Amino acid sequence: MDSFIHNFFAPPVPFFFVGLLAVIFHSDLEIPEQVSKFISLYLLMAIGFKGGVELHESGINTQVALVMIFAILMALAIPLWSFFLLRKKLGAPNAAALAAAFGSVSAVTFITASNYFPSLEIIENIKNLNLPGNIASNPKAFIPGGEMVAAMALMESPSIIIGVWLYRKFSDTQDGHHMDFKEIMKEAFLNGSIVVLLGSLLIGIVSNEHGSKIMSPFIGDIFKGMLSFFLLDMGVVAGKRIKALKDAGWIVVAFGLIMPLINGAIGFGIANMLNFSAPNMFMFIVLCASASYIAVPAAMRIAVPEANPGIYVPVALAITFPFNIMLGLPLYFYVTKLVHKEWANDFILLMKQAASLGSVSGH
């Protein structure tokens, strides 16, 4: 639970609570909407570019392929069981919207999770010191591969298709049915977030090391500060949405806490079965356990107009998201370390070296 304390008190996470408390105490704190869009595009650009650079270095190997295939499969499968778990209590439209949200991912949760690992630069620095052979020989073993960013991009939209399909199949009122399915697909696969994420990933892949160094002060150094700022904003918005849950009832809150555990556990099982590296396992669990509160709600608002955004947005944003960054991440990291014991020992060693170096993890 040491990483829990660490994660809880060091930026960026606590800024989420500043935002949350501000709303609870009726402060007028507000992050301007355009700024919040800017920072969210910035975060996607940074994580995409970094992932692309890493992917360029690793190339396409079996693990990369497996990660991507199973990411898509999970994005298609999660909505199925989520829907049937939720339908009785919430009705088909709300269940479909929430199922789609859980099948998709939360980029900010993913980004916050990536803070658990040191940056490659730091590992390289340590390499020049004295490290045991197994670490020194493969520093990449201590950071998630670029394929995880690709996996995140791939998981963002497919669940929307399943969600809409479930809604059309199981809903009594047939309101949204005359909506053009092609329209919804376009909305799903071509929203700005995905374009920036994939675009930056591609640029990261094609731009040589040179490009990577050019961008490093922008996407690396100020990254944690920008993330802190964004989490402050997320706290404010979550605080505003949480009020809507009072009407929705405790069952919805319970779903928001249980679904990440179920989906995360299945993700863990798959990662274990397929021998994902420890960092990839952790990130894969995070992808499965997190829920979308931006792209999916925007698509569902049009595709399933009867679903109540006052339910599906707050569950993903004000329940599942804070649960994940506070309790989920430490838990997922803990189980990852359980099945990767040797790795975990090396990792602890590495982090101690990093600390004694006066360097910091994860930027």
Add this chain to the structure above:
Amino acid sequence: MDSFIHNFFAPPVPFFFVGLLAVIFHSDLEIPEQVSKFISLYLLMAIGFKGGVELHESGINTQVALVMIFAILMALAIPLWSFFLLRKKLGAPNAAALAAAFGSVSAVTFITASNYFPSLEIIENIKNLNLPGNIASNPKAFIPGGEMVAAMALMESPSIIIGVWLYRKFSDTQDGHHMDFKEIMKEAFLNGSIVVLLGSLLIGIVSNEHGSKIMSPFIGDIFKGMLSFFLLDMGVVAGKRIKALKDAGWIVVAFGLIMPLINGAIGFGIANMLNFSAPNMFMFIVLCASASYIAVPAAMRIAVPEANPGIYVPVALAITFPFNIMLGLPLYFYVTKLVHKEWANDFILLMKQAASLGSVSGH
């Protein structure tokens, strides 16, 4: 007056004049409002976090306690004499609003003042070179303590209470009286600026050194650039507001120049009496001498609707603020050095070392 020249020509201060001149020459230069809010939140986050980290290191000692207590006392007392000085000429509502503004503080003036000191990092760097014993043994003596940031936060709101109370007691027309006092308090103590400042201060206190290093590129390195940008904006807004002063008359302008000197002098007296360290003395004078043009006007607009925002905003923003950053700061620094002669010699030595190191002060 060397520091005057230095302060006047090196960024960030001259950007204020670019903004001012732009308005005077009828340029359409405008910093988008949301961007200006973002940068102002950024500055508060940075200064709050840095103050928290410093406060964590110093702990609560007698000076820390004294600074905070007397900060609050000054915030409550300044509006009293300010009000009675202003009432005859401006009437009770305007006098109350201006009194509240002078009792409160200007965060940007505070932040600009903090540029007079080198950063701890630079001092540490110099320590490794050759410094006389007294400097090397106590580098913290050359920067303001984290308690000054706390003091700033504490001084922001209390004057609003006094201002409203004075207005209700001395105003003939009893217009605003049916306003809920609790409402006004909430407005005063829970505005977004205070929440971000206090929140970041707390996070700075609880996050270990690790957190501090994570945030350093965001809150440290780009800080001066962001401040430059903000001062550019302040120049534009001040330029727009200054026109309103033509109708208000020269007496109002005179108040805007005299009040910081009076309040600063009293602050100086207290700091001297209580043996504040040189940097703390300087910052305490700055807090007393500066006037709020954001939080207080927003509260006064509602609490004292008869007061003319076309008077109290421009006095604080277009008279007192530029006076302070141009002439006030060098003056306050000069008197601080006068009563801290030995410190002043060491400080000059330190700054020379910093310069020869190729390093820069205050970031």
Add this chain to the structure above:
Amino acid sequence: MDSFIHNFFAPPVPFFFVGLLAVIFHSDLEIPEQVSKFISLYLLMAIGFKGGVELHESGINTQVALVMIFAILMALAIPLWSFFLLRKKLGAPNAAALAAAFGSVSAVTFITASNYFPSLEIIENIKNLNLPGNIASNPKAFIPGGEMVAAMALMESPSIIIGVWLYRKFSDTQDGHHMDFKEIMKEAFLNGSIVVLLGSLLIGIVSNEHGSKIMSPFIGDIFKGMLSFFLLDMGVVAGKRIKALKDAGWIVVAFGLIMPLINGAIGFGIANMLNFSAPNMFMFIVLCASASYIAVPAAMRIAVPEANPGIYVPVALAITFPFNIMLGLPLYFYVTKLVHKEWANDFILLMKQAASLGSVSGH
């Protein structure tokens, strides 16, 4: 063509295409307008300040004076031949607006071009290694002088005067004539971009080295990232505007491709005649070849209301701008190296050293 590949695949340029593709595929990607204004002001502030610092160091010598004089002359002359080339096909109002656009400059093209050169810091770093005498003795020979930034500022507005004059002289309908000429001048010379550019240039000149170091993380380190972000936005806007060109016809597209080549060639001739240094020659060609899509269209919208912004904006923004950053810059750099053979050899040597140093060009 090596520099072409390099320029094409390394950030910032490819982000332009991400933006462009986003629009073509009907993504909803949009950079918030206020953010885009912020970044554009940031870029101007950074380039202006850097130019000022360089100008401070070089002082006013013959080349500086020649550059500025011929910059103004070109800004006045380019609209003349451009107008007569365009008038037959497009009519006087559109020809006048486009002529003014081509006489003026594109700051972002200029900024992208400046990425072809390493920063002074990097050269200084290399100096400490082993460089041949001619490079080591004059590192400034490898970067454009600060006078080029001044030239850019000087070229921004004069073409507006010529454009309006041509329109009034050659237009049949006399609609805009009752517009106050003084009004248009003010619009032309006092728009926000010029004020920030000139203001930062001046601050760069007066602020000593100290000021320059203070600003360096803000204006230097994150510069390429900010430029990438801005080009992403430019791609989106260009994509939106390009649709309007379908109605305007291929002749307009052809103009957008030919004019930069004509104007650039004339700029090259002048730079060659006047013995401009290689970096100055390159930047001078860029200034001549680029067209304004911000300041000039804003002025033309009022001064020449009959001209169709659906023609002159897309030509400058969606044809000439991408042509320049993709094909123009490598071409202009190529011809510059052709006439500065010795310099070119040294430059290649320098860039190799920079690469082996692990450093990067141009930030």
Add this chain to the structure above:
Amino acid sequence: MENNIKKIEIITDFSYLKILTRLLDDHNVSGYTILKDVMGKGKRGNKDGHGISGGFKNCYVMLCLEEEEARKVTELIRPLIVRSGGVAIVSDAHWVIH
């Protein structure tokens, strides 16, 4: 003063703006004006304007149309607004310039 027109005002969920304008474009409506940052409160709860999570923001669309075209547009948008929520009103006005 001048010839009479109808002014139609629509306030609805922001997510539907693209669909609404496409509908208007497809039917060659003569002109419309759009505001994108619109907050409010109605039967479907509080639209506090924070767009990041979708569905909590409105848009406003205004059309000045001759009576004939106004009637056509009214029928055109009705089913969409029923689905997307919000209000649509019509009032009388006169051209000053068009």
Add this chain to the structure above:
Amino acid sequence: MENNIKKIEIITDFSYLKILTRLLDDHNVSGYTILKDVMGKGKRGNKDGHGISGGFKNCYVMLCLEEEEARKVTELIRPLIVRSGGVAIVSDAHWVIH
């Protein structure tokens, strides 16, 4: 066309928006629409829209109400607007959809 309603439009100092909406909420007004970035000029000088120093920006609130409720709201807001400045007008309109 359809049943008649009243449209109330309020333009006032931005600082009073929170108080105004709370008033409307407390009286369970059926719905309202808000614009937050509103500039203008009136008896109290130029509102140039720069919010950083407070008091130089307006808000706009619009309500579509049945005649009855409109009358109630009119009386409700009058004292507030007198204090906060600005204008409030009422005009006739018709529901297209609600």
Add this chain to the structure above:
Amino acid sequence: MENNIKKIEIITDFSYLKILTRLLDDHNVSGYTILKDVMGKGKRGNKDGHGISGGFKNCYVMLCLEEEEARKVTELIRPLIVRSGGVAIVSDAHWVIH
């Protein structure tokens, strides 16, 4: 309800806002309200609101005026709006508070 007024609404190219307000100021018009982020579509094509390249954004200006002053203003702005494009309409309203 209260005394009658005229409400003038102008939607035109954003670049002309400064000229328009100067015109109104020069003639001491009693008050006006401005919106700066206005998109739309009309005879002169799509105003998609991206201001960076100028000319693709509108502004909205609204004036509540007594009949007399309204007539004056209408004549005042007509030539400008003819040049700058867009629409201007006038409708009836009543003061609630002024």
